[in-house]
Amino acid sequence: MQTISSIKKCKNQEKLVMITAYDALFAALFNNKVDMILVGDSLNVSHNRAIDTLSASMDMMIYHTKAVCKGAPETFVVTDIPFGAYFDEKSALKKCARVYQETNSNAVKIEGGRERAHIVKALTQNSIAVVGHIGLMPQFARSEGGFKIKGKNEDGIQKLIDDARAIEDAGAFCIVLEGVKEDAGKAISEAVDVPIIGIGAGRYTDGQVLVWSDMLGFFEDFQPKFVKRYLNGADLVRDAVKQYAKEVKEGLFPSSEFIY
């Protein structure tokens, strides 16, 4: 199982693999297959059909983290802290301490660059391990008027480098970088000593993260350009359920092998 120090040592040595999980069933399938599992607040969109992540709550994140930790006891787990839970240091500490007290999660993730470095510092100084998240930050997309790609020009790249350095200095041990041009992904990865985990950030980051229901083809509402589908999960499930329904209707299930 990875630790904070082994994750940091992967920088420039080995690509890091992160995947999201929301329940014990799928977490068990990912256990020991990836470096980190993220209990992302994306669950509010893919599993709860909300329009964005903003209505995810601390109680939801705790519930799903408990399930994921049960399913993947040998994998490093990171819990996303939802919108509104870290507006100031005091409330961030209270909410994030809950994650450590009530679950076996190894770290928390919070969105924000320079403007939230003081929150990252308050957490890391109190022994709460933090994964940063910069670039396209879904929790702030509503106030920014949509999901906007970042790092499109030199100024944009410099701003992201400043963000990454600020949260690295504040103690984040790794940083998720979302929705940026590939040259921005490269420049930011080269600018800091902690691993940069990209999502829609090109080929040159220190690792990748994907939302499990996107990459396994269960979430069909939309498919961002950066998502590669490794399985057509939804098709497989639909076909199986269709077959089950057909067999029940036709009296083929249960056959003699499935009765007491």
Ligand code: KIV
């Ligand atoms: O909530 C989430 O799943 C995330 C990933 C997209 C990185 O933050």
